[in-house]
Amino acid sequence: MAEILLLHTGGTIGMAPGPDGLAPAKGLVEAAARRLAPADARLTLHVFDPLVDSSAIGPDHWNAMLEAIDTFATRCADMPGRAGVIITHGTDTMAFTGAALAQALAGLPMPVLLCGSMQPLGMKGDAEGNLKLALDAVRDGPAGVRLAFNGAIMAAAGLVKHNSQEADAFRSVPQAPLAGPYRRRRFADRRLAVLTLSPGLPAGALAGALAELDGAVLRVYGAGTAMDDPKLEAALAQAVQRGCRIRAVSQCEEGGLSPGSYAAGALLWRAGVENGGPETPEAALARLWIELSD
Structure with missing residues (x-):
């Protein structure tokens, strides 16, 4: 039965x-x-x-x-x-x-x-x-x-x-294979969120959100680009330096990120933002939460 x-x-x-x-x-x-x-x-x-x-x-x-x-x-x-x-x-x-x-x-x-x-x-x-x-x-x-x-x-x-x-x-959307063997995993009390780049977003608004977080998923443009804004790069770099993990994913449903394809994305990787590849925002958030809980 x-x-x-x-x-x-x-x-x-x-x-x-x-x-x-x-x-x-x-x-x-x-x-x-x-x-x-x-x-x-x-x-x-x-x-x-x-x-x-x-x-x-x-x-x-x-x-x-x-x-x-x-x-x-x-x-x-x-x-x-x-x-x-x-x-x-x-x-x-x-x-x-x-x-x-x-x-x-x-x-x-x-x-x-x-x-x-x-x-x-x-x-x-x-x-x-x-x-x-x-x-x-x-x-x-x-x-x-x-x-x-x-x-x-x-x-x-x-x-x-x-x-x-x-x-x-x-x-x-196909994701990278998940590794075993099985072990007990739980989600700890962490402050995480999904944030989104949009035209005209003030760097200070992003910095303010990141200041409240232990980690963030950042939805960026296309294959991995962002607006050319030194203040935006500084906000990302300062958050990473204090220990806030930031994982980038594409705002497109499929295709994922390809770091290095466009110069317009260089500031993300210089700042220490992680490459989420083909991950959906939900998958990237779960990954960060699990890793910050271990």
């Missing part, structure tokens, strides 16, 4: 209409999972209390997910190939959680399927189909963290939510 842990965190999939709009409702996901689960699977339920809208998800919630997964994995250690985890989660921060869990669980010999929906259960939308897809895929899928959504199973390490309304809301 297959063992499946269903970890319900919250999100649209388990919401119901209320006076102020959709809000988390207890019992919806649990009942649907029991109804849709394969007959030869034993379901273990772990439900966040209170349920969390994904807009509020952060490192403490990632750690809670990791604790539940570790406990389940230990219990099922003598059942290789017959145990897996499904995490129901809201779509707004699915890409952040996907990147965080993919990196924290690298090397875990067990499939972990993220699942969510654009419409709640019981509203004739995509919820039932996505949940059934995850329940079927988690029994036979390979180890690693993936997303079950809109009829597809995709790697969670490089998720991009590209549509805020339609069922085809996600795609996955």
Whole structure:
């Protein structure tokens, strides 16, 4: 018999209409999972209390997910190939959680399927189909963290939510392979953020943000360029010198960075900014968080 842990965190999939709009409702996901689960699977339920809208998800919630997964994995250690985890989660921060869990669980010999929906259960939308897809895929899928959504199973390490309304809301950008073997990883109390260059951005505004952070992902232009501003370079260099790690990624969804291709990017590398290569902002943030937590 297959063992499946269903970890319900919250999100649209388990919401119901209320006076102020959709809000988390207890019992919806649990009942649907029991109804849709394969007959030869034993379901273990772990439900966040209170349920969390994904807009509020952060490192403490990632750690809670990791604790539940570790406990389940230990219990099922003598059942290789017959145990897996499904995490129901809201779509707004699915890409952040996907990147965080993919990196924290690298090397875990067990499939972990993220699942969510654009419409709640019981509203004739995509919820039932996505949940059934995850329940079927988690029994036979390979180890690693993936997303079950809109009829597809995709790697969670490089998720991009590209549509805020339609069922085809996600795609996955290929990322560098994640190294094992598995070891316990958690997200420490650090101050990190994703920052974005834009035309006319005052160097002082960037410096002020960096002064509050232990690390930052900096979304730069194209293959790795930035405006030619000595004050901007100084702000980046001063932050790096005091120990703030800054990792650059492209504002383009695919293609990544290519340091040295353009002179306009030289100031980034002179200042000590790290090259995030093909990483999505979410993947780069997870990498920094994990490395600053070790």
